[in-house]
Amino acid sequence: MLTINPTIAHAWDVPIAQARDIQLALKEKVIRQDRLKKTLSRVAGVDVGFEDNGKITRAAVAVLDFPSLELMEYAIARRDTRFPYVPGYLSFRETPAVLDALQKLSQLPEVLLCDGQGVAHPRRFGLACHIGVLTEIPTIGVAKTRFIGTHATVPEEKGGYVSLMDHGEEIGAVLRTRKGVKPVYVSIGHRISLPTAIHLVMQCVTKYRLPETTRWSDRIASNKTGDY
């Protein structure tokens, strides 16, 4: 089951200024080194969607067997949306529902790929970090578009990548998961190093741009087509 350290648990329905304080306090808890199982057997993806013009937040977690990437289990959770979308504070809008979904799983995943940034964030505490620090599950941020940072031209071949930089600091990697597709933005969430995160994301990719973990959670979170 999912247990959150009461020492770091906090309110979600807070003003932006307080959300910022929470980020500044929790960013110190982020572990940027590998603290995950050597041999993985369960990897998961999490994504969030909305219903009723945004009134309802819906989170979906898809757990896949590793390395076969076959869907093993999934969970969906819905709750009233309480926080607006404000760049830099996405986690305050989406995390509550994500925690609910994780709580429904029969077994927690050994690593979780999140749909958004990890430390590639203005205060180095994006969605993936927030979910990771609260749950202690190793997490990786896999975003479809850039939020902050600059980078050189990304090599065209599959698996090619360059550092995502911000004020001289490496905050992530811009990774070409397939030849001829737009790259994805990978960053540390919690309990994993960037090299390991990049490698793991590639291990979760088959024939599409996005890793299977996020493809499954996307599909489940948005009630789309697909058998599962």
Next chain:
DNA sequence: GCGACAG
């Protein structure tokens, strides 16, 4: 002051 801005 003027843009940029995860989902």
Next chain:
DNA sequence: ATCTTGTCGC
């Protein structure tokens, strides 16, 4: 995120 059709390219 979500609203939405056809269309260009491999």
